[in-house]
Amino acid sequence: MYVTYLLLLGSAIAINSILLIIVYRNSQKSLTIVTLIILLILLNIWFAPKLLTNAFHLSGDLFENMSRLAALGYVLTPATFLTFSLSYGRFNKVLNNVYYWISVLGSTLFYLYLSWTTNIVGVHEYSQAFLASWGYETPTGLLWPYYMIWFDSLMVASVVVLYLYYKKVKDLADKRETLLIMMAVSLPLVIGTITTGILPLFNIFVFPLGLVLADFMTILGVIVVYKFGWFVVSPTTILSSLSEMIVTVDKTGHILHMNPYSEKILKVRAINVIGKPLEDILIIKDKENSGNRLNNLLDTSLSKGKTFIGESLTISNIRRQTLPLTLAISPIKQDQMLVGANIFLKDNSAEKARSKQKDDFFAVMSHELRTPITSIRAYNQLLLSKFKQKSDSRRVIVSKMDIQLNRLLRLIQDFYELSELQSGKLKLEREFFAVDEFVLNLIDTMQVTYKNRTFQVEGLTNSTVYADKGRIEQVLINFLTNAMKYSPEDKQIVIRLLTNSKQICVGVQDFGSGIQPEFQDKIFKRFFRIEDAVRGKLGLGVGLFVASTIVRLHQGRIWVESKVGQGSVFYFSLPLSH
Numbered sequence: 001m002y003v004t005y006l007l008l009l010g011s012a013i014a015i016n017s018i019l020l021i022i023v024y025r026n027s028q029k030s031l032t033i034v035t036l037i038i039l040l041i042l043l044n045i046w047f048a049p050k051l052l053t054n055a056f057h058l059s060g061d062l063f064e065n066m067s068r069l070a071a072l073g074y075v076l077t078p079a080t081f082l083t084f085s086l087s088y089g090r091f092n093k094v095l096n097n098v099y100y101w102i103s104v105l106g107s108t109l110f111y112l113y114l115s116w117t118t119n120i121v122g123v124h125e126y127s128q129a130f131l132a133s134w135g136y137e138t139p140t141g142l143l144w145p146y147y148m149i150w151f152d153s154l155m156v157a158s159v160v161v162l163y164l165y166y167k168k169v170k171d172l173a174d175k176r177e178t179l180l181i182m183m184a185v186s187l188p189l190v191i192g193t194i195t196t197g198i199l200p201l202f203n204i205f206v207f208p209l210g211l212v213l214a215d216f217m218t219i220l221g222v223i224v225v226y227k228f229g230w231f232v233v234s235p236t237t238i239l240s241s242l243s244e245m246i247v248t249v250d251k252t253g254h255i256l257h258m259n260p261y262s263e264k265i266l267k268v269r270a271i272n273v274i275g276k277p278l279e280d281i282l283i284i285k286d287k288e289n290s291g292n293r294l295n296n297l298l299d300t301s302l303s304k305g306k307t308f309i310g311e312s313l314t315i316s317n318i319r320r321q322t323l324p325l326t327l328a329i330s331p332i333k334q335d336q337m338l339v340g341a342n343i344f345l346k347d348n349s350a351e352k353a354r355s356k357q358k359d360d361f362f363a364v365m366s367h368e369l370r371t372p373i374t375s376i377r378a379y380n381q382l383l384l385s386k387f388k389q390k391s392d393s394r395r396v397i398v399s400k401m402d403i404q405l406n407r408l409l410r411l412i413q414d415f416y417e418l419s420e421l422q423s424g425k426l427k428l429e430r431e432f433f434a435v436d437e438f439v440l441n442l443i444d445t446m447q448v449t450y451k452n453r454t455f456q457v458e459g460l461t462n463s464t465v466y467a468d469k470g471r472i473e474q475v476l477i478n479f480l481t482n483a484m485k486y487s488p489e490d491k492q493i494v495i496r497l498l499t500n501s502k503q504i505c506v507g508v509q510d511f512g513s514g515i516q517p518e519f520q521d522k523i524f525k526r527f528f529r530i531e532d533a534v535r536g537k538l539g540l541g542v543g544l545f546v547a548s549t550i551v552r553l554h555q556g557r558i559w560v561e562s563k564v565g566q567g568s569v570f571y572f573s574l575p576l577s578h
C-alpha cells in the first residue's frame with residue numbers, strides 16, 4: 001500500500017512534467033496556457049515534497065520546509081485552476097474584474113498564511129492542533145472542513161465555468177475538448193474530496209484515491225493536447241495578431257468582439273465596449289454627416305445579407321480623432337440565419353499622406369511653371385507682332401511656337417486646376433447673372449477665335465442663376481473645346497439651352513465620333529481618356545473631372561448622351577435662382 005502510494009506520486013510527477021514540457025514547447029503564451037503551465041508546476045510542487053518526505057522519512061526542519069512547499073502547491077491550485085477555466089472559456093469580464101482577484105487571491109493568501117504558520121489546516125482534530133514552530137500567533141481551530149469547502153467550491157466553480165463554455169460553443173471539437181477537461185477535473189475532485197477530505201473527518205482512513213485520479217486527469221490532458229490539436233493556433237489568436245481592424249457585431253449592431261488592433265486605433269478597450277452599439281465608438285463623418293449613417297449601412301447589409309464596402313470614408317473615433325478608412329461590412333450567417341456582421345476597417349492614413357505629398361508637388365510645380373511660360377508666351381506674341389508679313393519665314397516659325405506655347409499653357413493650366421481642386425482650395429465666387437446673355441457672349445468670343453467652326457445656339461431660358469461665372473465659363477469652354485477636338489472641323493456645334501421651373505440646363509452637341517456606353521460615366525473621372533479616341537489629341541483627361549467638380553459644387557448635375565458614330569451631347573444643369 002505504501003509503495004503503491006509512492007509509485008502513484010512518482011508517476012503523477014512524471015506525467016505532469018511531460019505535459020509541462022509539451023505545453024511549454026508547443027504553444028503561444030496566452031493567459032490560458034500560462035495558467036495551465038503554472039497549474040502543472042503547482043501540482044508538482046504539491047506532489048514532490050510528499051514523495052520526498054515519505055520516501056526518505058524526513059523529519060525536523062527538512063520536514064517542515066517540505067510541508068511548506070507542499071502547502072504552496074495545494075493552496076494555490078484551486079485559484080489557478082479557476083483562472084485557467086475562466087480564461088479557457090473566455091470569461092474576460094470576470095478576469096478583468098478586480099473583485100475576482102481580491103476574493104480569490106485574498107482567500108488563497110489567507111489559507112497559505114495559515115498553513116505555513118500553523119498546522120490547523122491539516123489536522124483533523126482540535127486536540128491535535130498546535131502552533132507551528134516557525135509560526136506566529138494565529139486563530140486556532142479546526143479549519144480543515146472550511147478549507148475543504150473553500151478548495152472544492154473553487155474547483156466546482158471551475159467546472160461550472162467549463163460547463164457554461166461547453167454550452168456556449170457550437171464547434172463540435174471545442175465541445176469535446178471542454179468535456180474532456182471537465183471530466184479530467186471533476187473525477188479526481190469528487191473522489192479525492194471523499195477519500196482525503198470527508199472520510200477522515202469521520203475517522204475513516206482509506207487509500208487516497210484522489211491521487212490515482214490525478215494521474216488519470218493528467219493523462220486526459222495529454223489526450224486533449226494531441227487529439228484536438230489544442231495548441232494549433234486558434235482563430236481568436238489569428239484575429240488578435242492581425243494588423244487589420246475587425247469588429248464583430250450581433251444582428252442589432254451591438255459589439256460582440258474586437259481585435260487588439262482595432263482597440264489600438266479606435267482608442268477603446270474591448271472589455272468596456274462589448275455589448276454597446278457600434279455607433280458609440282465609430283461615427284462616419286461625411287458631408288451629410290447624418291449620425292445614423294453607420295446604422296443604416298449595417299441595417300441594409302444585414303437585411304439584404306450583402307457585403308457592403310465603403311472606400312475612403314472619414315471616421316471619427318471615441319476621442320474625436322478623424323481617420324480615413326475603408327470599411328467593409330460582411331454579414332455572418334449561421335444555419336441560414338443572419339446572426340451578425342464582421343466589420344473590417346482599413347486605415348488609409350499612410351496612403352492619404354502619400355497622395356497628399358504627390359498633390360502638393362504637382363500644385364507647386366504647376367504653379368511655378370505657369371509664370372515663366374506665360375511671360376515667354378507674351379514675349380513671343382510681341383515678337384510675332386514685329387513680323388507683319390505673312391510670307392516672312394520668321395513669322396511662320398514664331399507663330400508655330402505660339403501654337404505650341406498655347407498647348408503647353410493649357411496642359412499646365414489643367415494641372416493647376418486639378419491640384420487646386422484636390423487641395424480643396426476651390427472657392428466659389430457667386431453672383432447673379434443671366435444665362436442666355438452669358439452663353440451668347442461666350443459663343444461670340446469663341447467664334448472669333450475659331451473662325452472655321454460653326455456654332456449654333458438653340459433655345460433661350462430667360463433665367464438667372466446664382467453661380468461663379470468664371471467657373472461656369474470654364475465648364476462650358478471645356479465642353480466646347482472637347483466638341484471641337486473630337487469632331488471633324490466641318491461639322492457644326494450646337495449649344496442648347498433648356499429650362500424648367502427648378503433648373504437650367506446647357507447642352508453642347510457635336511457630330512463626331514461619339515462615346516461608347518461603357519465609357520460614358522468614366523470620362524468624368526480623373527485622368528480617364530478613351531485610348532482609341534484620343535490618339536494624337538493633346539490632353540490629360542482632367543478637363544471633364546474639373547468640370548464635374550465645379551458643377552457639383554453648384555449643386556448641379558453633369559452628364560453625357562452619346563451614340564457611337566453620331567456624336568455626343570454634354571450637359572450640365574444648375575439650380576435656378578428666383
Ligand code: ADP
Binds near residue numbers: 482531545
Ligand atoms: P482630355 O480631353 O484632356 O483628354 P477630358 O476630361 O476633357 O480630357 O475628357 C476625357 C475623355 O473623354 C477624352 O479623353 C475623350 O476620350 C472623351 N471625350 C470628351 N469629350 C468628348 C466628345 N465631345 N466626344 C468624344 N469623346 C469625348
